[in-house]
Amino acid sequence: MKNIIMFIVIALMAAGIAFYFTHKSFVLGRVGMSFTNKPLAAEKTDSVGNVPKGGKRILVAYFSWGGNTRKLAQDIHKQVGGDIVEIRPVKPYPEGYKETVKVAKEEYAKELLPAIEVAKLDMADYDTIILGYPIWYYREPLVISQFLKQHDLNGKTILPFATSGGSTIEASIPYLEKYAPKAKVGEPLLANDKTLVEPWLKRNKAL
């Protein structure tokens, strides 16, 4: 009997260790997203190249400092297919909230668009850019403005979504239009309530 119990305990431990190593990024990602508000390691482009369900060629592009918008962007990408890319500042924002607020405030005061790191993209591959960001100072973070400024979005549709501490997304829209004057900015979504996402994707023919 003792031997059987020992065997079961060892088997369970082995299964646990195997799960950790085969799902390491899943396990760590979940822990990071649930319990910290610190910047997570950025991913590179995950170019899955599958055909999106709505027939549009979609790029999900996002910036996230604390992980909320990243989680949502990844969920959206799972639903719509296409590609996903993270937009990161070359000089990362500080880990602390107060420090980040201070740095951001200085950038906004001078409309200083930070240098960004983003995988090389051929915009000819996409019809729709689903653009995700946290609301910072009632608008889009300036890494997003920089991304729009640096890419030729002529004829593309931008579908913006945001997470926030309560502010709406509306005040960011004129800035998106300013930095991507040749793109069409579609229906924006404040996505703090996740149940709004799927109907929004469907309404906008991304799903």
Ligand SMILES: Cc1cc2nc3c(=O)[nH]c(=O)nc-3n(C[C@H](O)[C@H](O)[C@H](O)COP(=O)(O)O)c2cc1C
């Ligand atoms: C620098 C900074 C400025 C922010 N400004 C606002 C704001 O104006 N209105 C608001 O509702 N939330 C604001 N927030 C909160 C974030 O929008 C919110 O926590 C968001 O979900 C964070 O997304 P993330 O985890 O993807 O970074 C701010 C957060 C930071 C770090």
